[in-house]
Amino acid sequence: MGNEFVGDKPRRYITQNSELITIFIMATVKINGKEITVEDGTLILDAARQAGFEIPTFCYQARLSRLGSCRMCLVEIAGQKKLQPSCVTPVLHGMEIFTQNETVKTARASMLEFLLANHPLDCPTCDKGGECELQDLTFKYGPRQSPFAERKRRFHEKDEILSPVIVKNHNRCIHCERCVRICDEAVGAKALGGIGRGAMLKETSFLNKELDCDHCGNCIEVCPVGSFMSLPYRYKSRPWDLVETDTVCPFCATGCQLTIGTRNGSVLRVRSKIETGINKETLCARGRFGYDFIQSEKRLTKPMAKKNGRLTECSWEEAISQAKNKLSSAKKIAGIASARLTNEELYLFQKLMRNVFRTNNIDSGSRWTDKRTTDALINACNLSEGGTSIFEALKADLIFIIGSSISDENPITDYLIRTTAADKRKNLILAYPRRIKLDSSATISLKHTPGSEDIVISGILNALQNQAVKTDGSQVSESDIATIAQRMKTASTISIFLGTDSLRFANGKEMLLGIANLAKALKASGKNIKVMPLLDRCNQRGAWDMGVHPSFLPGYKKTNSDGMDCTGILEASSKGEMDAIYIIGEDIVSMYPDAKFAKEALSKAGFIIVQDMFLTETAKMADIVLPGASYAEKEGTWTNQEGRLQRLRRALQPIKAAREDLSILSSIGGFEYKSARDVFEEIRKEAPGYQDISFDSLNNTGVLVKGHGAEKQGSRGQGVKGSSETKINPSNPRTLEPSNPYLDDYPFLLITGNHLFHSGRLSQKADVLKRLLPESFVEISDKDAAALGIKEGDRVIVKGKHHEAVLRVRVKQGSLKGTAFIPENFEDVPVNCFFKKGEGIPRVKISKQ
Amino acid sequence: MLSNKTIENIKKTIAKYPKKRSASMDALMIAQQECGYLTEEALREIASILDISTVQLNEIAAFYTMYNKKPVGKYHVQVCTNVSCSLLGAEHIVEVLSKKLGTKKGETTPDNKFTLSEVECLGSCGTAPMMQINDDYYENLTDAKIEEILKGLK
Structure with a gap:
């Protein structure tokens, strides 16, 4: 029967008895009479969906482990007496499958009848009513009658509040366990379980007590019925009354897709959509529940100008003309823009500062490090060479993460890595001083002294090159380093994820140069290496791509003369040398790692313009305050840490008299852009990596930015290429001698x-x-x-x-x-x-x- | 707090398995032998020893009727009400016991002597209806037999 098999790419396995068996990779099956050829091992459910037949499911979710418990996906297979769950049954070559004959239809209707036997019919007051999978499937496949007259199972009268954001109605639960699986397998919080047995099973927290978890609300998102609900959104609206807008999350550089639901101009909820965006339906607490700042009462709603030492409200005309005059007449000026602005705003910001006000003194937040360290990061991650999909990076045999509390900084990247690391053949090596959630999935967890990253990296490098390893001052054992080097030697593809601690610590530059060297050494030994940045500000990579940096222009083209970075700007200001500083969306006083210095420096600036959503500590020091807009009130694009360009869409108009930052920048610069699209057209010309991307065709998956073809940053001596600085001297212990924690003054x-x-x-x-x-x-x-x-x-x-x-x-x-x-x-x-x-x-x- | 001896025993049993979490059921039983039932504190402690989440341990403890989630009396009367026993009158047995002991199922007598529970299959279908009192099986139950058994426990 050999020739019945199709497919020309056989897989060969050797059995325990040393026999060679060959498995053909393709299988042809007949589904409802239609012939289809799929890869061997494909689930019947997927094959049927590929063939264009719909199969309803509850417990199935692509990224979760298979449960096969809801029995909605039962299909008939010719020759088998019992119906089979298609979500756990793989196809076999020659199978004949029926997904919509009378037997299957009756079975589906009966399964729904069973589910409805215990499901309360409180749809009119249920949050899920209108977007409920049980409602929809009952409408489509249901029995249309209910002879069931027994009492329904009832756990409680009132919904149980499990957390400040999660509320549970056990009566409505249909036991699909999607909540339990997403919490365990993707989020890694393992906070939910199936407690009890049979119909009385409760999917809930430990002893049904208040949850001490990540409060990410992914259990709410995956719940097919109204069992898990969002407490802030409960009873606020019917789903069909909401206007939904797809946009991107502003809280870190992972770049999750989310959907804002508004009604009559108020934001009522944020949700995620199944299998959409790189986050694939998951969000973290801040993305899902952190939307109320958009309409906070504390938002700045009118421009303000300092009169007699006090900030007083004024008109937009007055504020703009004053800002314009001061910036034009100032001799020495500087600008600092937040990496939360859109690419278009950041592009316009640097254009305004460079072309109109003639200065290269511009910088973005980027953890307030100096420009050389930023350059080293840009270099180590090859940011100018275009984007790399995280899914490609996660295919590596070995994943090495250093310098990031990734579970806190980039929660969804943490989820993606956890799901990948479930494949035990992979090595996940995590180096971070604190114990974090991802440690439980790691094969090796290094706990090194903060700031000793460079010692760890040079140790690995030395071990790879069979040289003596010294780890003095890092509190990491030499044997751990040797093991890591050994694992790196045996891996053929390695992805290094590099966090922003490299930008926080004084020795960040050494660490980043070390990473660049490590990558180079591994590459030289024939391995496929990817270095991915893990960034905390949503558009940090975009800010660099757009040239918001003292030494390069959009597309990483060198400037003729370097400007000052943030620290340089503050130093100049503290000497009274800054006539005007234009700050957008950055709270320097609160975030610069030396509050006293930052405050003193700014107090000596000639004139400060702050454009922000809130009256921050920095804004309080300003001479002019311009109220900007939140992410939900903007059109534009962001470039996430992978280099993926994604569209922001406007869900509502800027609050009261606040304006979009793009229009404020346009007014000050006297530019005539009508929309973000117009600015984007110009970006396409200036930043080569963006050239081929069309603004209007950006969908929910975004587009990876291409290489800018620019000269590598730092090739003038700060970078990797042949520089003498690339040698790290691990024998220099700096301030890292292991202190005695209980005797030192400051242990x-x-x-x-x-x-x-x-x-x-x-x-x-x-x-x-x-x-x-x-x-x-x-x-x-x-x-x-x-x-x-x-x-x-x-x-x-x-x-x-x-x-x-x-x-x-x-x-x-x-x-x-x-x-x-x-x-x-x-x-x-x-x-x-x-x-x-x-x-x-x-x-x-x-x-x- | 679990006693050192109990913790020691749990650690010993962990050594029998390839993974720590595989020892969950043994560990729960060892703790129950010390405490009589599984307290919240005990569950937290065991979860921490086994390096699993508390709710995952809670799932196991809640699924099996042999783990006590509440304190039980001196004699824990556990009546099987699964299919075979049920067909041969287990519900009647529960009723008789309830009347004789003066307590409802799932509850304990005020003198803390008897706790009456309904449990899942105890694997003695051939001798149904049956019950287990503490660690002993009582099989082929009749009203008269129950009376006799209870007399022996006074």
């Missing part, structure tokens, strides 16, 4: 970053997110807590050389000893006060209050 190294529920200071304006984590905290390892006699929840004094704060303690099992973490997000605990410019990672001591 802890203080690191910071985003908390999972927050992103910069923006999310502080989202009340729902504030409810998830109302106050800041300091996180220390369990070993330190035990040594200091501190328990979780205790109040402690964190004292640094320049600042002190009283905070609650969180104890993290498995974090590195001597490391303290305070999130950078809380207004009342400005962590940047602990920092002093030039001192690097601050040291603190922690004692009981």
